[in-house]
Amino acid sequence: GENVEQHPSTLSVQEGDSAVIKCTYSDSASNYFPWYKQELGKGPQLIIDIRSNVGEKKDQRIAVTLNKTAKHFSLHITETQPEDSAVYFCAASSNDYKLSFGAGTTVTVRA
Amino acid sequence: NAGVTQTPKFQVLKTGQSMTLQCAQDMNHEYMSWYRQDPGMGLRLIHYSVGAGITDQGEVPNGYNVSRSTTEDFPLRLLSAAPSQTSVYFCASSDIAGGRVETQYFGPGTRLLVL
Secondary structure, eight states: OOOEEEEOSEEEEETTSOEEEEEEESOTTOOEEEEEEEOTTSOOEEEEEEETTOSEEEETTEEEEEETTTTEEEEEEOSOOGGGOEEEEEEEBOSSSOOEEOOOEEEEEEO | OOOEEEEOSEEEEOTTOOEEEEEEESSOOSEEEEEEEOTTSOEEEEEEEEETTEEEEOSSOTTEEEOOSSSSBOOEEESSOOGGGOEEEEEEEEOEETTEEOOOEEOOOEEEEEO
16 A cells, blocks of 8 residues: 655744655555645644646645655745644545545744 | 534543444535544544445554445444544545545544543
């Protein structure tokens, strides 16, 4: 099955700085890579996703890049704000209805 | 539009007891799934369903049963609870397009403690 590794496990950044989270995956057939944000006491919520036919996608302060050759993808958050503090999960899926998640990154934005 | 709802929010069980975690969605999604979330391990897929009457196993199915008699509901049954099943359980639903799962919408979770 798919194995997704996520780094770092914790990340502390100064407000206004950028945050980068990296993930690698093992199954070369994976073609869908979503990122979820989980706030304390809530369920995860999709913030951005990318499919294997594109290399980069942006949505305001959030961007995701994908390198299919190296089998890794990254989340970039620019101009971080206190409300960006949360746990972030990467995930990967092929066409088998199963989504495999990374272990999560706890992001803390210091005021 | 309530999205995905889960009950109960919190449950304490004794080893060997059985219970059902309820999940319902009002978005007419074909796909529904159950995950468990443990510290340092992310979310792991327990069971999933691609439509009424169709279910399949995920990564960690042992000790859990599911059924899908309607599009809206996808209950998760613990047959004989064990301390290893102490976890936070999330239900999710999504559309299916071109044979693949689209954006998954998660419920608020059920926190289960097995003593």
